Amino acid sequence: MTDSPADSSAPRIIWIVEDHASFRRTLARVVQSEPDLSCAHDFDSCETALEGMTRFTRPDVILLDVGLPGMSGLQGIRLFRERSPDTLVIILTVFEDDEKIFDAICAGAAGYLLKTAGADAIVSAIREALAGGSPMNPRIARRVLEMFSKLAPKTHDYGLSAREKEILDLMVKGLIKKEIADRLTLSVHTVDTYLRRIYEKLEVNTRTGAVAKALKERLI
Structure with a gap:
């Protein structure tokens, strides 16, 4: 060499x-x-x-x-x-x-x-x-x-509505249920209904699971 x-x-x-x-x-x-x-x-x-x-x-x-x-x-x-x-x-x-x-x-x-x-x-x-x-x-x-x-990983379409995406975005930003309700001028009960729909569509059971999936799959 x-x-x-x-x-x-x-x-x-x-x-x-x-x-x-x-x-x-x-x-x-x-x-x-x-x-x-x-x-x-x-x-x-x-x-x-x-x-x-x-x-x-x-x-x-x-x-x-x-x-x-x-x-x-x-x-x-x-x-x-x-x-x-x-x-x-x-x-x-x-x-x-x-x-x-x-x-x-x-x-x-x-x-x-x-x-x-x-x-x-x-x-x-x-x-x-x-x-x-x-x-x-x-x-x-x-x-x-x-x-x-x-x-490249495909972005799934979970069928989230515009309002559900808005709420999911606020969840990712760290707002709790009452803060989301105040921000969007909704009742806590209405926000709770949206959250159940979001969890169901994303196939998760918790807020942490929803936020993790939103970040991983860039849903918002």
Whole structure:
């Protein structure tokens, strides 16, 4: 292993892991032509790249294909990150299905690009990742947002009326039954009736349970 202190003026080290030889060579030439980047090594599998981490200076960025012989790129991400936590992994692939995108991001990929991206876009993505960004083309970014929006907890509709929501809001603010009645110019008996309806709709038995559910599910 030949790690050495980083030289801010030295080109950033880029590795390519891609089994398509022609595409790999083309990509290496593109990267090498940039004055601030250096394609130090390229590999045709995750296995050979992981072996390279024991022999060469570890890269700043790995451009990684998904569909590789042997270990897939998705499997390789975690191993690259475990062996070199400071190395950024950008997926560069033909696949754009939700499962692969999600798995790549969860495994620690810093970006996700399609091979149809032009040379300039790939170079820009490398620089964006090095600057702390998460490069993705607009279509992939939209898919990511859609996927994560589906994971967000759904707000239940418990059928609370406007008045019941108003009373629930006052409960969350800490007002007791009599204070709620005075605030809304209602009798304590009427407020008590509303409270029973609120508890029934929220499927709770206590004031604490109603307040907890209102806060957890953002009902107000």
